[in-house]
Amino acid sequence: MGFRVSAALWRRPWARATILLTPPLAWFVLLYLAALVVLLITAFWQINPFTTNIERVWNLGNFTTIFTSPAYRGVIFRTVGMAAAVTVVDAVVAFPFAYYMARIASSRTRTALFVAILLPLWASYLAKVYSWLLIFTHGGLLDWSLSHLGLSQVHLIYTNWAVFTVFCYIWLPFMIIPVYAALERIPHSQLEASEDLGARAWQTTRLVMIPLALPGIVAGSIFTFSLTLGDYITPLLVGGTSANFMGNIIYTNIGIANNVPFAAAMAMVPIVIMAAYLLGARALGALEAV
């Protein structure tokens, strides 16, 4: 019996593929795409301002509000700017680190560094944000260290600098790992060829190494950019009065105002931005490198 089934499947490759792919595909379509479609549809509805029941009246009011209000446009620019800044800084920090890991460190050191990068990912996101809160707070670790060095205190807590620092720290591993993978893949022979042809170390890095590692950097930037774009907890905890990001607007509209249609419309903005970003990344060949 079992033999006959396997023989039948062997003769019909399409049946094999169907049976294999149906469960994961159904899962993807039903739970993932369907949720996104519902979100898209909800964005065109509105709520009754009093009972906050959803009224299924088609209109573009939510999108008009987002794109005509200077405050919401400001929030979008601030969020994209923050995501871009975090991505650039993480890339600059991650490259030498990944280079050292991939090409210089002994295998033992490399393992140790891997553990050092991956271990924080095991810790709770919130525990990490709260520890930064303790570092930044009035009279906290930062103030204490600066005063012992005889420097004047800096006021970082509840500023966007604090949000920026925490984002850079939290998403750094997501940049290091793909950059490491890309650098490790570069054949040593190509670097030797570059040197044999008379290139200096800096020229080799700039003309050979960085172009070959670029897909890895772009792959890492997908993580750092999208994670920053959607986060609301870090601004909520360490951010101050101007820490209003897209995620916070969505959170407030769901959690306090119960205005799900407006939140859905706002959520479409990062989705569109990421779609554009991914198309750009594909053009740079980053998606093959992940």
Place this chain on the structure above:
Amino acid sequence: MTTSKARRTARRIKAALALTGAAIFVAGCGSSGSSGSQTGGSGSVSGQTVPTANLPVLKTIGKGEGKLNLIAWEGYLSPIWVKPFEQQTGCQVNAKYAGSSDEMVALMKNGGGGQYDMVSSSGDADLRILYAGDARPVNMSLIPSWKEFFPAFQSPPFNTINGVHYGVSLQWGPNVLMYSKKAFPTPPTSWSVIYDSKYKGQVTVPDNPIQIADAALYLEKHKPSLKITDPYELTQPQFQAAVNLLAAQRPLIEKYWDLASQEIFDFKNGNATIGAGWPYQVSTLKADKFPIGDVIPSEGATGWADTWMLAAKAPDINCAYMWMRYISTPKVQAEQAVNYGETPDNKLACVYMDKIQAGSCEEYHANAPLSYFDSIALWKTPIATCDNGKADCVPYSEWVSAWNTEVK
């Protein structure tokens, strides 16, 4: 005894809340309350009717269903008073904790879905729940202790519409002016300190659109030309004046707090020295020996008042009535008041409060309510129809967008 233990538990709950990052505690402690008109007005909204007003009420309490599913604020279903109830009635209490008024409104959609029996909602959520047809009329003659309530809470406009009750009032409390005694050796007497540029970078207020009412309350006393009479019913010019005051306050703000634990952290670490908060934060900081002071300033204060509302499709209606009977009795009212740090609605609770913790009746104002009560403007949902019937008030949805786009 149990009090400090319960506070610790409450604190742990709050820490857990903070850690899930999910709960906006803003609403958590009974974020909302209600009723600006203190005399127990009709509470009716012109042009709106309560869809469930004519549902029949229970005539006699029958045999319990053996269970009771409650939506509540954290800390409202402590074993201290839930355990004895379960033993007396055989009704097993299942708790579903909600983090905000809006979560409560959402859970109560479709009459509680035939799953939930009651919700301990606050005044700003109550009207939304009952006008959506999700609450059910209650026969008050089956709840004897209700007659012992302070008159203001017997038929308050946030849970009683045209003489029909949709639940039984529970407890209430003020949003107080908190100050660090280190920075303020003499207690401030006016809310003006949180609008004073002298305290730039030291002020903390809740990250909640209802904060506009606090500004309106301040303007009511300081800008009589605006003719504000109710901080929750603002015409466009009054609303704009309050929003402008808050926008001018923004540079002074160190942090808009979302979680009670955040405010506690900021006072402890000296990030903030003055701000608006709840008695819960005050008692927690006091328990930690932090020199915190709290005052209801000369302008008065905003506050919340909670109600146990009966779901339209409550499956365990006999147990629900037993719960309303039980939770309104003086002793249970006292237990919750002392544990949570709020004011009971039952005027006989005072004696029991002092038995649990000497001086607590005085501390939570359970003995002198009328003048104290008059100084508190209880939270309610701002709606477009003002009390005078004109539709020129600014509705809550605009409060939210002004808070997000003009204040912050």
